[in-house]
Amino acid sequence: MPRSHGSAAGPAEAPIIAGFAGPLDSGAAPPGRSDAALSDLIGDVYDAALDDGLWPGVLHKAAAFVGGCAASVYSKDSVHRTAEITHGVGIDDAFKRSYLDGYVKIDPTTPGFFFCGVGEVVNTPDILPYDEFLQSRFYAEWVAPQGLVDQVTTVLEKSATSYAVFSVFRHARDGLADEGARHRMRLLAPHVRRAVQIGRTVTLGRAEAATFADTLDSLVAATFLVDATGRIVHANRAGHAMVAEGTVMRAARGRLLAADGESDRLLQGTLAAAAAAAAAAAGDGGEGGASLPLPGPDDRHHVAHVLPLTAGARRRAGAGYAATAAVFVCRARIEPPAAPEAIARLYGLTPSELKVLLAVFEAGGVADLAATLGISETTAKTHLRRLFEKTGTRRQADLVKLVAGFAPPGR
Known part of the structure; x- marks a missing residue:
């Protein structure tokens, strides 16, 4: 016009x-x-x-x-x-x-x-x-x-x-x-x-940050985003609860610390390495981080997984919080599967076989398994053999790993 x-x-x-x-x-x-x-x-x-x-x-x-x-x-x-x-x-x-x-x-x-x-x-x-x-x-x-x-x-x-x-x-x-x-x-x-x-x-950044925070809050693991000095710049609900309890992790002047002295020394060294990697930020490398054992009260051991925020989407996620590393702290245990019926459908298991599979997840050897289910060891071995055949596994440890793969990632 x-x-x-x-x-x-x-x-x-x-x-x-x-x-x-x-x-x-x-x-x-x-x-x-x-x-x-x-x-x-x-x-x-x-x-x-x-x-x-x-x-x-x-x-x-x-x-x-x-x-x-x-x-x-x-x-x-x-x-x-x-x-x-x-x-x-x-x-x-x-x-x-x-x-x-x-x-x-x-x-x-x-x-x-x-x-x-x-x-x-x-x-x-x-x-x-x-x-x-x-x-x-x-x-x-x-x-x-x-x-x-x-x-x-x-x-x-x-x-x-x-x-x-x-x-x-x-x-x-x-x-x-x-x-x-x-x-x-x-x-x-x-x-x-x-x-x-x-x-x-x-x-948009605020919306993404809010969505990211909601996602972290849904995780079972206590999750902390920390900066180059170890200062906590974000924690999910589980993280706040863990720090408030103070028996596994604690905070001093805003910095994330392990409650156990030796564990904290290892943690701080790992965080320093993560900060150095973030500073270098050479491309989209896939740094895998580290896992550290953390003693807890009443022999309830925990594990801290430290993930450097230096690669690709990790770096973008951390940028909104000035974070250089994510620290995930969880109980040293395997979570039960969220939907046992999904395992049964996938591998064609009968109700009895599914019951045995879930008992393997909690029990030890064949004798322990039989005692847990109230069946004979012979019957337990028969069910195990069928489970090995249907799932393509050979040992009870393999069955435990298989079930662990169905554990829920969130709450």
Whole structure:
């Protein structure tokens, strides 16, 4: 669509809009539009990138700086003819709802923005003939009732079917935007664009971090993410509980320590090695970490698995927490299977054979197995032989490993 460039017409050419002969913006720099005001506003824009709650105040200032009564960051989808207001001030909620519910479908300005480049600043007469805009149902039913006459807009991003823009809306008392208003928008536009991009990245990072934290909380093992000094930067629920108990692991001044002195010496050495590996971070290596025995109360032994966060997805996961290593601490035992019936279906086991298999998981030799189940050793050996045949194993230890493979990874 060809674009008209008549927005900088002289005062005598100002259109009569809804009974108002609007003066054009002179482009002067009244209070609130000085270099100092711009500098402060830009700082506020970047603050809002990190805190969504600041956007309303920023947009009020932006509208005043550019010269308007309202401002919005919003996007449109031309395929579904829908819009989403990410941030907005100055437009009554009822008008926002009516726009999103229906008027977006008849907004005549929508197609014109697809012909604008990212970062380009335009106002309404740049994207469609202004007389055509005034004659539209959209103007009569949605724009005029609010006293609006124009919008100064910059395209933040776009695709073949959608775009996002930052707009400052002009009231009849402001008149159509002239080059002064467009210039001020050009000064502000790149910073709003960067802030929106930063905000999206921060929001995504927070969502990923929250999902990651929820995942860690679902683990049975006490899990700690630690930095290069051994400081705990994140722990799951089981980890907090273990540190609070203090019999296996503890915390001193925020650092993760093993309760046993010798075990702690080994742990700190392993964490130092993990930190060194993270600092080197040479590519996407698959460092395997280390496992350390940890004595606990009443002979309840634990094992700490230390995994350096230096490779691929591990490094990305740890980055959100400034972590260099993950430490998983669990009881030195094998968890029972979560769904015994899954094992029976997979290997075609009878109920009796499944009972024997699960008893092997808990019992010792054949005699112990027979005593546990209340059967003769001969019967126990018969069931074991059938289990070996069906599962392709040869020893009871192999059966234990097989069952352990069905243990639940989470709670």
